[in-house]
Amino acid sequence: MQEYSFSLEIEVRDYELDCEGIVNNANYLHYLEHTRHAFCKMAGYSFAQMEADGLTPVLSRIEVDYKSPLRSGDVMESKLWVEMNGVRCVFHQDIFNKSSGALAVKAVVSVVCLENGKLSRGEKVAKAFSPYLKR
Amino acid sequence: MQEYSFSLEIEVRDYELDCEGIVNNANYLHYLEHTRHAFCKMAGYSFAQMEADGLTPVLSRIEVDYKSPLRSGDVMESKLWVEMNGVRCVFHQDIFNKSSGALAVKAVVSVVCLENGKLSRGEKVAKAFSPYLKR
Amino acid sequence: MQEYSFSLEIEVRDYELDCEGIVNNANYLHYLEHTRHAFCKMAGYSFAQMEADGLTPVLSRIEVDYKSPLRSGDVMESKLWVEMNGVRCVFHQDIFNKSSGALAVKAVVSVVCLENGKLSRGEKVAKAFSPYLKR
């Protein structure tokens, strides 16, 4: 089983709930994005720095399995590990309900980088993430 | 090639853009959800009616391929067709840039229904959608 | 009584509801912003054009009275009129439930423009809006 490289605690905010009292499906993409950005910052290569280097990370594909809903007051542990797959940076992201340990969401997110509008081979990103890349 | 059962025109709103000037990835899930709800209403079985019947539709899986970004002022055509796969209701949803015709997003969304907290076999939904189901 | 210069029909989307089944308070700011942007476009001076002219419109103050909640399926009529007050562009914005005619939200929104980072006297905006300005 793969170990995670990063974990972030996030608290559900009540405005993220929908009329059924559970977190709306789109908000999980916000949690996942926020976790990736925090990981990049921790790894020493923030999105702001990428932009300054002329790199624009672009989401190319996302797969999300919704396992159990999060509700008001829940705290989640949002975890990820990352691998390079050709030019794609693939984030494996799982969100757990901190209190129950239940898996809330399981996601695979593929990101590519544009460099001056063209697809980058991703060396800069791969280099920055190398201590965290799984083989 | 599959024909679509439903199409909805949606205009990008500027608050849906992120700091790169393109629609933020999570907002496409909003567009997709809004399109499904509008389809259900058109098909004569709205989410409000489902709730009144004791059915709770729950998202179980979503796959989204991001093909080309939408920007300020863009109008999209959000199209779908639907099939039943066992107890799962599978929505095939494509969003096109109305002006250029370019595919913006390609998504497959699986929904199940809970009935009194248990997985429903989905007969009511299948019946309501039957004129639109692909075989 | 003041006449409105602009009206936009907007349909409530279900993801805008909160767990009480009414539109979350923050989403009205989205509706109000979307209406202002649509008005500016109609008046021939879009936000995109302002940016191209080196103008950055910045919200300085907002007052919102919440009168009656909007719910799933509601369609609103979002209306506004505008006046200049010194350098401030003041939008008077009312949102009505189209079906009942009830006032949902009453807002006064003050916007200033930055020009190269400094407060602009707003001539360009005032000129563009002059056919619509109330005296």
Added chain:
Amino acid sequence: MQEYSFSLEIEVRDYELDCEGIVNNANYLHYLEHTRHAFCKMAGYSFAQMEADGLTPVLSRIEVDYKSPLRSGDVMESKLWVEMNGVRCVFHQDIFNKSSGALAVKAVVSVVCLENGKLSRGEKVAKAFSPYLKR
């Protein structure tokens, strides 16, 4: 000068930025709401408990002065104090940029409670908040 009763640290998330790279105006209402809910929880009378007691808190008015924008990476200190004004519960909420100390947003938010659909005199809320009420 009034002392605050509560302070909450919140980090800006990148999806909250708009295309100018600053936090979109509507997101401050999210921060303000999240802060009020956290305060109520800390004060021992959470929104969930209010609902269980048949009380529905409803926003009646909000005034927000936007003083200086928050950006990517900023951490805010969201502070409030509260007073009762007849049946209205009035939250005075200020958000500061933690790093610079600059005031980002100054807001006054009025909330009333409905009890079985009618305007409540607010005794339960006033009692719960009494250790924090300013006189």
